Amino acid sequence: MDSRKGTGGKKARRGRRLGVITRGSLVEGLEMKLDPSQNIEDMKAGKFAVIEGEKNDFFSMVTDMRLDAANPEILLHPPALDDELLRQVLSGTSTYNIVSLRPMLMLPKDAAVEEGPRPVKAIPSHFSLVQEAEEEDVARIFGREGDEEGRFFSLGTPLDMETQVCVDMVRFAERSNGIFGKTGTGKSFLTRLALCGLIHFERAVNLIFDMHNEYGFRAMKETGGRGTSFVKGLKQLFGERVAIFSLDPRSTRARGIQPDFEVAISYDQIAVEDIAPLQDELKLNPTAVESAYLVYAIYKEKWLSTLLKLDGPDVEEFAAEIGAHAGSLVALHRKLKRLENFPFMVSRLTEGDAVDRIMEYLDRGINVVLEFGQQTSMLCYLLVANIIARRIHEMYVKKSERYYATQRPEDQPRQLMITIEEAHKFLNPVAAKQTIFGTIAREMRKYYVSLLIVDQRPSGIDDEVLSQIGTRITALLNDEKDIQAVLTGVSGTEGLRSVLASLDSKQQALVIGHAVPMPVVIKTREYGTQFYRELGCLDELGEEERRAKVQKDIKALFGEG
Amino acid sequence: MSKTQEYLRRRPLGRFLADDAAVLPVAPAARPAHVGEVVESSTTELIAEACQLHGAPPFGRFVRVEFEAPIIAIVYNVFTHSIEPNRRPTAYGKTEAELRLEQPQIFELLRTEFQALVVGYRDEYGPAPILPPQPARIHSFVYLCEDEEVAEFTQSDEYLRSILGAAKVPTDELLVATLRHALRARGGEGAYLVEMGKELSRLLRDDYDRLSSILRRIAR
Numbered sequence: 001m002d003s004r005k006g007t008g009g010k011k012a013r014r015g016r017r018l019g020v021i022t023r024g025s026l027v028e029g030l031e032m033k034l035d036p037s038q039n040i041e042d043m044k045a046g047k048f049a050v051i052e053g054e055k056n057d058f059f060s061m062v063t064d065m066r067l068d069a070a071n072p073e074i075l076l077h078p079p080a081l082d083d084e085l086l087r088q089v090l091s092g093t094s095t096y097n098i099v100s101l102r103p104m105l106m107l108p109k110d111a112a113v114e115e116g117p118r119p120v121k122a123i124p125s126h127f128s129l130v131q132e133a134e135e136e137d138v139a140r141i142f143g144r145e146g147d148e149e150g151r152f153f154s155l156g157t158p159l160d161m162e163t164q165v166c167v168d169m170v171r172f173a174e175r176s177n178g179i180f181g182k183t184g185t186g187k188s189f190l191t192r193l194a195l196c197g198l199i200h201f202e203r204a205v206n207l208i209f210d211m212h213n214e215y216g217f218r219a220m221k222e223t224g225g226r227g228t229s230f231v232k233g234l235k236q237l238f239g240e241r242v243a244i245f246s247l248d249p250r251s252t253r254a255r256g257i258q259p260d261f262e263v264a265i266s267y268d269q270i271a272v273e274d275i276a277p278l279q280d281e282l283k284l285n286p287t288a289v290e291s292a293y294l295v296y297a298i299y300k301e302k303w304l305s306t307l308l309k310l311d312g313p314d315v316e317e318f319a320a321e322i323g324a325h326a327g328s329l330v331a332l333h334r335k336l337k338r339l340e341n342f343p344f345m346v347s348r349l350t351e352g353d354a355v356d357r358i359m360e361y362l363d364r365g366i367n368v369v370l371e372f373g374q375q376t377s378m379l380c381y382l383l384v385a386n387i388i389a390r391r392i393h394e395m396y397v398k399k400s401e402r403y404y405a406t407q408r409p410e411d412q413p414r415q416l417m418i419t420i421e422e423a424h425k426f427l428n429p430v431a432a433k434q435t436i437f438g439t440i441a442r443e444m445r446k447y448y449v450s451l452l453i454v455d456q457r458p459s460g461i462d463d464e465v466l467s468q469i470g471t472r473i474t475a476l477l478n479d480e481k482d483i484q485a486v487l488t489g490v491s492g493t494e495g496l497r498s499v500l501a502s503l504d505s506k507q508q509a510l511v512i513g514h515a516v517p518m519p520v521v522i523k524t525r526e527y528g529t530q531f532y533r534e535l536g537c538l539d540e541l542g543e544e545e546r547r548a549k550v551q552k553d554i555k556a557l558f559g560e561g
Numbered sequence: 562m563s564k565t566q567e568y569l570r571r572r573p574l575g576r577f578l579a580d581d582a583a584v585l586p587v588a589p590a591a592r593p594a595h596v597g598e599v600v601e602s603s604t605t606e607l608i609a610e611a612c613q614l615h616g617a618p619p620f621g622r623f624v625r626v627e628f629e630a631p632i633i634a635i636v637y638n639v640f641t642h643s644i645e646p647n648r649r650p651t652a653y654g655k656t657e658a659e660l661r662l663e664q665p666q667i668f669e670l671l672r673t674e675f676q677a678l679v680v681g682y683r684d685e686y687g688p689a690p691i692l693p694p695q696p697a698r699i700h701s702f703v704y705l706c707e708d709e710e711v712a713e714f715t716q717s718d719e720y721l722r723s724i725l726g727a728a729k730v731p732t733d734e735l736l737v738a739t740l741r742h743a744l745r746a747r748g749g750e751g752a753y754l755v756e757m758g759k760e761l762s763r764l765l766r767d768d769y770d771r772l773s774s775i776l777r778r779i780a781r
Binding site: 036070071073074077079083085086088089090092093094 | 777
């Protein structure tokens, strides 16, 4: 059941009157004649409006505006510059403004309290009044943070409003999600916000492949040239509930953090499936993978160490031995040699299997941030993310199967969300079929694993994957292809296109999909002191509050008494 | 009968003597003097004779005819002619002052009349922009409307429609003059002019040329 609460009954008239509906259709949206007292410049794309029909309230979004004139003569002979009177007289009468509205949800006026908004199946009649949405309307649709169930997490406020827009975290965790936007539009902040929501409300345990070391401990905030400031990372906000794993412990320590675990990967942990997606990065040709399978057929998991131990001239001999094409194997060998340069690649593990440790943490509900330190090459990121995700995937499949078999609540796996950056490298049409991430995006919902895809080039992602994304949080995108891609699999997107292209380059995002009842443009929540306090970060609380919270935590841990 | 009229009865020629006019007793503030008397009346318009020669209310001015339900009308035509229909005044080649000294009687043979367009009436509920049930009675007095009365009556835009709908009136000119009076009665409030301009634009069916010309002339 949808728990979004309606206020029910007849409600007081809303605030500002924006205009009246003059024409439109269900398919193409509605047109409103703007009230002459309103300034067209206040009508921003993405703004909320409520159309008061006779039986329903229609919650709508402003998608487009147009200037119009009743008489073409006026346009041929516009009023003189100093003829203020004529301009004022014409405005709203002979020259008027039309605002396109896209109704997103409707709510019967006599709806019962527990009834939520419904999809739009009707349109309001001629001259229905359009009003500015009020806080109560927004709360009615998007819920309010701090509800009893702890479902709703505020991501920001609607345009020109002070109220919260909340995302339903339960629904958010259910599906794979995407965070898109051009570089520098605040993707990392949005991602950090979403992760905070997931962790704070314990809706999913997270595994974050943190390519640029932005999520674990403090990160730099872009201030537009006015010095630099730092924001808190997840570890600082959630303490024990977040563990930092590092592929490059030296870099992590240099930034003043002690990693919880230093990740090393042995050659034996790399499967041929992990090499296949690296075709682009390593410039492998298709036959190389086949050769790798040949080696694997004989040496099983030792295939890579065996291959890399060989010296240049021996490879051809080896090829003849196993019946592989010599040239192809030589090329494969030469290219895989690059892996030896990675400091985290070891021939034997000394500290235990990193993936097992990650699973152990995740099982305990501790979120894992895997930092790459200085190992920021795409090759490294792809390789490591693939190896780890593949293993985790296998384990989750097993866990889920066990749960299906026993059906005991304690066997139910925790919902896991894997955050990947530069997602188009994993999920492009070629790679999506080979990497484990393609599989996760397509079908892992059944196995309690979903993805949080962070990307600046959504057009590079496979359509099949895109269409399975539940919730999209999108900052500004300019490229027509990217916009098209983000809107793949969303119905009624005509109007959203203009909204998406007209977002501010900072702190604005469009949220569409499974976790929100209707698409909404938000001004993103300030990620700062206030936010830390609201999440209950100890450093930011006063003495009194801190003591109270510690007492509460102690009670939660050890029970009353 | 007002004091002015009594005075005029005692001194029939008094109103033609310029310096004498200055000593005309001032009408009491509570009851301003009437400016004319109805001599011809129909539902849609009326003709009144001005109390003084050349003393008709200005073109476009709101006037009120005293009646049970006072009738509101707008002056749209003023004319001065000979009392005798068959005798036209002749040109003398002298200034008015000279003529007043030499032949004062000729002014006695002239009179000023004005035509007013009936646009509504007042009843106990306030101003009604509707034609009155009965036309004004002959010999009723015509008064100038006070500013408050004008402001009250011009609150709605219906008088513009009445003007536009009337035949035989110089429509655009009358609109300009009337709106100027209405505007003055409100102390020149710009917002009112914008509001009426919008209504006018609608009433003129977006005739942009006409609208801009009218507005230009009002704002002059």
